[in-house]
Amino acid sequence: MATAKELTDKYIMNTYARFDLELEKGEGCVLYDEKGRSYLDFASGIAVNNLGYNNTKIISAIASQAEKLIHVSNYFYTAPQALLAEKLCENSFADRVFFCNSGAEAVEGAIKLARIHAKKISGNGHKIITMNGSFHGRTYGALSATSQEKYHKGFEPLLPGFTYVDFGDLKAAADLVKGGEYCAVIIEPVQGEGGVNIVPEAYLKGIRDLTSKNGMLLISDEVQVGLGRTGTLFAYMNYGVEPDIMTLAKPLAGGLPIGAVLAREEVAKAFEPGNHASTFGGGPLVAAVANAFFDEITKEGFLDEVKEKSKYIAGKLLELKSKFPGLIKDIRSIGLISAVEFFDLKARAVAEKLIENGFLTTAVQEKVLRLTPPLVIERGEIDLIISALGKILAEQKKGG
Ligand SMILES: Cc1ncc(COP(=O)(O)O)c(C=O)c1O
Known part of the structure; x- marks a missing residue:
């Protein structure tokens, strides 16, 4: 049987630069590919799935x-x-x-x-x-x-x-x-x-x-x-x-x-x-x-929690910037939409590396990686992407 990738590449108009990843189901802030491998979602579609996946x-x-x-x-x-x-x-x-x-x-x-x-x-x-x-x-x-x-x-x-x-x-x-x-x-x-x-x-x-x-x-x-x-x-x-x-x-x-x-x-x-x-x-x-x-x-406390997590992710991203001052040019963040702007790194290449490590993000401009997790993301999940990104940047630093 042809794969989704093969059929898509054959029959669908070529308007998207897709990642080589087929997604099958989701639960909370985690997506699974057709082989059952999990990915923590910091894209939410394109800032769509604010309540994550399989929300009751x-x-x-x-x-x-x-x-x-x-x-x-x-x-x-x-x-x-x-x-x-x-x-x-x-x-x-x-x-x-x-x-x-x-x-x-x-x-x-x-x-x-x-x-x-x-x-x-x-x-x-x-x-x-x-x-x-x-x-x-x-x-x-x-x-x-x-x-x-x-x-x-x-x-x-x-x-x-x-x-x-x-x-x-x-x-x-x-x-x-x-x-x-x-x-x-x-x-x-x-x-x-x-x-x-x-x-x-x-x-x-x-x-x-x-x-x-x-x-x-x-x-x-x-x-x-x-x-x-x-x-x-x-x-x-x-x-x-x-x-x-x-x-x-x-x-x-x-x-x-x-x-x-x-x-x-x-x-x-x-x-x-x-x-x-x-x-x-x-x-x-x-x-x-x-x-x-x-x-x-609009439930009581929901948006207050978003604001708290917003401070948390912004703080963590700024820590990354101070760890990698030669790689990260700027961090811009409000609520749960954040950008990591690189000096030279291609955002798409970083997003691909993150996929290999089990994280989904969006490359919005050549050198800007965007994080838009579901609003129900947890602090522990934020820690996971920060450490994966840190690992990828450390490898870049070594390599470069
Ligand atoms: C600010 C803004 N306006 C409009 C659009 C277009 O929305 P759609 O892709 O649903 O047509 C987008 C999509 O990213 C957007 O970010």
């Missing part, structure tokens, strides 16, 4: 909703979707939600909402400011909002109307908005794919101020870092500023596909029936699972 709350939500109703169209009301919308709004700045199926689709919804809000309400132009180093997804609107050229190559022309500015350069954004051509700024509070670049608080506050004064909207793309990843329920909550629109996706439905666009009422009201839609968006199955996920991460 997620499994039972899937099973009980699947027996009742998997899908009906959005021409009807369903309780799981309505309850999820209530939870998201009552626990955030937002008043209304639009549900879709992925992060890119949530970003598309946010762009459309910002543009139609400008047309119908604010009177601003259609242009949007986005950040250098950003990643917002692969569909054309989201790709155009993404500044990194490596994702654009071969797909031009992109959607017009996006201007990239430096993350942190408030003057650059302020200079652009004077003529009223711009309707929004889209920003990731932490650039996950960009290499875990954490937005400086003063900059985000400055951008909030600038957008408010110019009738523009602030879009917080929290597809990767919303829903507990940074230790607060939503990443904007670390900064004492509220956006007008927020995008969510990855972890929201416990590993099932979902996306969401959240907005304040004055913004959301720009959408009318017929303006935007999604066949599967917020269907009863994914919404029921998302309710279960949301209830878990």
Whole structure:
């Protein structure tokens, strides 16, 4: 019988640089390959599996909703979707939600909402400011909002109307908005794919101020870092500023596909029936699972524990940096998303070495290794990867 690797390499379009590893099942924060070998997970899919694997709350939500109703169209009301919308709004700045199926689709919804809000309400132009180093997804609107050229190559022309500015350069954004051509700024509070670049608080506050004064909207793309990843329920909550629109996706439905666009009422009201839609968006199955996920991460003490573990992992990574000052250039960490940036080492090669040692991580930029463990990771498990990484770096030091 052909292996999964052989079939994949033959029949699936070649868009992913896959590791040579077939995964079969998971339990807690451990994944197993088809031969039963275990891997401690510091990737969580791509920051998706925040409750780890085989979580009983997620499994039972899937099973009980699947027996009742998997899908009906959005021409009807369903309780799981309505309850999820209530939870998201009552626990955030937002008043209304639009549900879709992925992060890119949530970003598309946010762009459309910002543009139609400008047309119908604010009177601003259609242009949007986005950040250098950003990643917002692969569909054309989201790709155009993404500044990194490596994702654009071969797909031009992109959607017009996006201007990239430096993350942190408030003057650059302020200079652009004077003529009223711009309707929004889209920003990731932490650039996950960009290499875990954490937005400086003063900059985000400055951008909030600038957008408010110019009738523009602030879009917080929290597809990767919303829903507990940074230790607060939503990443904007670390900064004492509220956006007008927020995008969510990855972890929201416990590993099932979902996306969401959240907005304040004055913004959301720009959408009318017929303006935007999604066949599967917020269907009863994914919404029921998302309710279960949301209830878990908002349980008393859950996010406090994430914050404590955040300090723990950051401390351990900084210790590694001081042990290997010639190899590690920088450690960036907030909540349970951390980056180890190397001077010269290729992150992909380190990730491959970690796989050999039984650990999964993500290489996000050429020299940046990202750790995004499930939020239920334990301190002892953090110790294990730190010691494996230490061993690998010690070998590099010897070899180099
Ligand atoms: C901040 C951000 N926005 C959007 C996306 C796109 O999400 P998806 O891959 O679900 O389309 C990602 C994916 O990594 C992301 O990190």
